[in-house]
Amino acid sequence: MSNFYSTRRERFLYEEPYLLLVNATRANVAELEGYLRNDLASADENAWSRWHSFLAGSKFSLFVGDYSAGSPVQEIARAFPSLIQAVEAENLPHPIYQTEPVFLEELDGYHYAMTLLSLAKLLRHDGLVPRVTALFDVARAKNRGKDALYETLLGQLGLPTVPAKGRLRFLKAHPLLLKAIEAEPRKRPLFVTEFLKKWFPAMKGTYWHGLHDRAPQSFFGYWAFEAGLVTYLWDIDDSSYRDLPFYPKDLVDYARTHGAVASPDMNATLAAQDGPPASTRSGEVCPKQG
Template structure:
């Protein structure tokens, strides 16, 4: 997990440099309200910290974004953090519509509905990010920066909210990562209560 530690340190350094260049003390390293792909990057970092059980790194990264006045502004943002960090906000709005099925999965009344919404989210995920700089990077061959397409936030939601993912077969869903998290932190309170 040293790479995850290095990633968080890189975001802290980016924030420091942006703060100097923009003259804004608590600037976010990512513009999560304006750019869906930067929001995606943010929730993926949250999700990696959660799934790899690195609450220490989650706190550090969340602080960078929280301090830029993003705390309490987006449902998915808060729902990912609330199971691990205290004093999160209860919000019923979100920045980007692409996340609607995933948010609905968290709040679904029936387990089967939550599972279907999780699958639906994964199904539409890649196409929803057609504007992202990484989209279609697999077409660039060895010269590109393709490292895979992963809806890591879907995995974190399934893990945190105990959603049955046994029928989610989409290639962007990192089921092995969810299995790892479940096997390495069986004491997590995974109730659907928020």
């Protein structure tokens, strides 16, 4: 048996289509970074936005794929700041070019937010956690105070919250994580276990759902990273569910054994965007820390 199959974390990942996909995606990343280095001055708004969107999406896919394929968590942790820089360039306001915020009312956006928030904390890039939440505060009126789980996670991370009055965006699985948080400690594993069993069917409608079956050449892996975040933040005993599909046990183990690591300067949020910091008008939410 190939070493690939003994180290992979994602049971639906197969070596040949995965390696072809990774090589093609890395080539795309190199090409896009070349455009941004060499052709940025002549880029129109559509080209700039398209390049950054493709670059962020490609880096995100490669990042998830590296975890799925079994890359050491330490290597994944070192790559995380570069991913966040690419995502910031795509989503945070820019003084010249139009960018598109992420909306948590869409299932893809909600999963994206949960994934990036979970990765930042589980990889112990504590300094990047506020930068991740700033991505979703760009659309603050639509994103904040609308989901009790998201706000509860922010509160446990020591960040400001907006009362959500028990509301949840998506009701098929995520209420079980909120119940796990609110339950007495001995009952918490039961709710996380049930969440993991319901998570994949509940994510039907996302662009990536079912890719392992219909388009394996586009598949990077399925992970309920938020189950790991809740487990870590509330110190839940995961022995009863750590081997269930979709649970990122290696990230939880890493978080429990490693302290916070140095992250890029908090004020460098827009460094990748090749322009002066974004400004805001009176009454608008500032997209940056500081």
